[in-house]
Amino acid sequence: MNHYDIAVIPGDGIGKEVVPAALRVLETAAEVHGGLSFSWTNFPWSCEYYLEHGTMMPEDGITTLKNFDQIFLGAVGMPNLVADHVSLWGLLIKIRRELEQAINVRPAKLLRGLQSPLRDPKQFDLIVVRENSEGEYSEIGGRIHSGEDEMAVQNAVFTRKATERAMRYAFELAAKRRHHVTSATKSNGISHSMPFWDEVFKTVREDYPHIETASNHIDALAAFLVMKPHVLDVIVASNLFGDILTDLGGAIMGSIGIAPAGNLNVERKYPSMFEPVHGSAPDIAGKGLANPIGQIWTGKMMLDFMGYEEIGNLILDAIEETLVSGVKTRDLGGSANTEEVTNAVIEHLKNRG
Helix, strand or coil: CEEEEEEEEEECCCHHHHHHHHHHHHHHHHHHHCCEEEEEEECCCCHHHHHHHCCCCCCCHHHHHCCCCEEEEEECCECCCECHHHHHHHHHHHHHHHCCCCEEEEEEECCCCCCCCCCCCCCCEEEEEEECCCECCCCCEEEECCHHHCEEEECCECCHHHHHHHHHHHHHHHCCCCCEEEEEECCCCCCCHHHHHHHHHHHHHCCCCCCEEEEEEHHHHHHHHHHCHHHCCEEEECHHHHHHHHHHHHHHHCCHHHCEEEEECCCCCCCEEEEECCCCCCCCCCCCCCCCHHHHHHHHHHHHHCCCHHHHHHHHHHHHHHHHCCCCCHHHCCCCCHHHHHHHHHHHHHHCC
16 A cells, blocks of 8 residues: 655635545545555644744745645635735745746536536536746846836746746647647737747647647637637646636636646656645635535545546546535535535545445
8 A cells, every 4th residue: 555645734714624625535535445545744834824923834844845745735815914925925836936846737627517607618628737937927027116107027937948848748648638739828919928938839749740739829718718618628828827717717617616726846856736726715714615626626636646547536526426416515506515515525435435
């Protein structure tokens, strides 16, 4: 039996509710289907931690995380007390950057038992591969002057190494799926970084002649996600474009609360980190109303990355069977609470044992 040490960071708001729910599902999967076991080590790093200690995580936090096989994160944010740029750059983005989690992967598919807000979604099933280390989320820039002369400069940074790494990951992923990669660009409006992005994409695709490709401007591609998401397979995008597209992906699934994500160290030098796309939702935190599916699906993605795709697929099947049975939280039009949805997923998972 293979044993894995997982660092668990529930974070803020509903993260403290959905993370324990997802851990119960992962424990059940390990017990029922065998072959692996987990040890969970919880870390209280969060906005509450910041308010007490003046930092989102201790000085040696990154060094501590390097000792684990993977990281399981809930949600970060308490905007009424801690500014978003403080909470995100002090924990989430700090972990992504310092543990070299250069690829962000976010799937979007129409799950059985869910009704998309789209009139005719045609069973879409797509994955966005987002460059996760640079691009528009660069730290380079600054502000100068004040008053009417005040100015802010934010520089986007695109290196060939990081751009090509994201694109090659997308092509390798497409080779296991429907053999199509779409590049998200905006070279008709952004005159330096996006033409560079296009040039790298043209170079990389030459190594994958069996993969069909398309290059779409981000505004048109956003429209395609609404009008014809079923034609899309793998999308590769910059940091900002990927971030926006994947929130839209959650919306067309029926709720941002079910969307999962993985921040991958593809070289496996350091642990990867798995988190749902949704935020900390302070308006419903502590009320038992949170949808745990995004966090549970995130656990499935962690299993996939660790080489347990068969067990991961059983978890996704159990999620869909739960939805088909009508057990849904309010954001999906149901009346079930967090615990009831989690219990239903666990029961369906046990029935597949």
